[in-house]
Amino acid sequence: MGSPKFPKKKYETPFHPWKEDRIESERGLIKKYGLKNHKEVWKAKTYLGRYRHQARELLAKIGGKDPQVKKESEQLLLHLTRMSILPAGSSLDDVLALETESVLSRRLQTLVFLKGFSSTTTQSRQLINHGHVAIGERKVTIPSYMVSKDEENDIGYTGKSPLNELSHPARPKTDVYKTDVTTSKIEKTDEETVKPKKEEEPEPEVKKEKTEKKEEKITEPTKEQEEKTETKEEEKTKDKPEVKKETMEPAKKPEDATKEKPDEKKSPPDEKQAELKEENKETDEKKEGK
Secondary structure: OOOOOOOOOOOOOOOOOOOHHHHHHHHHHHHHHOOOOHHHHHHHHHHHHHHHHHHHHHHHHOOOOOHHHHHHHHHHHHHHHHOOOOOOOOOHHHHHOOOHHHHHOOEHHHHHHHHOOOOOHHHHHHHHHOOOEEEOOEEOOOOOOEOOOOOHHHEEEOOOOHHHOOOOOOOOOOOOOOOOOOHHHHHHHHHHHHHHHHHHOOHHHHHHHHHHHHHHHHHHHHHHHHHHHHHHHHHHHHHHHHHHHHHHHHHHHHHHHHHHHHHHHHHHHHHHHHHHHHHHHHHHHHHHHO
């Protein structure tokens, strides 16, 4: 029977635990769908692997005349269409073409985010664990709960949850309470809301007016500053020439003195020569008189 304390594992682990390509792909799924760890990816793979294994066995028996094969194949396809994993009118070959993302997209955690009850996948996981999410009147606290097509429209907040108030801060900014909401549709709605704003464009005119006012404000103080600078320059110019005259006059005096000194030096020799000539004349006259 096994120990009730240690139940049997409900998922299959990979054969080789350290393959880089597999680890990177699993990390991408964990970030995209807000999963806790690699174990949840392995659970989704085993969930899908059972249906694929059943589809392989049925495809091998289709050539026979056993009516049970048709029954089992129809039941399998009906179950997958009810879970919204496959569209209506699909075949067993489509079951073999399924991937793990087709299973992860049907978890309660992802649908709560896609319906607009949370802003991120991690927040949707938190809301489910804390008991804020319900399917109809039934509270569900399992993020990995597989939601069927009929239950998808009944997802919402519980009656006692404070998130029912529109003013709650934990509530997302844009609530989208519509069925069949996907990320591609959400992106389209965002683009449509952005386009009309670009056509109107009343904001640039206001910005121009604001910029013109700012320029006017900037130019006014510059004129005052220019007047102040001119007055300062005039005061400086008035003070400077007086200083220059005082400084230049003593500089000219030595030049004049130097120029005048040689004239003074030249004049005495001329007078002496004239005196000498007169003395010589007198001496000559005296000699002639004698």
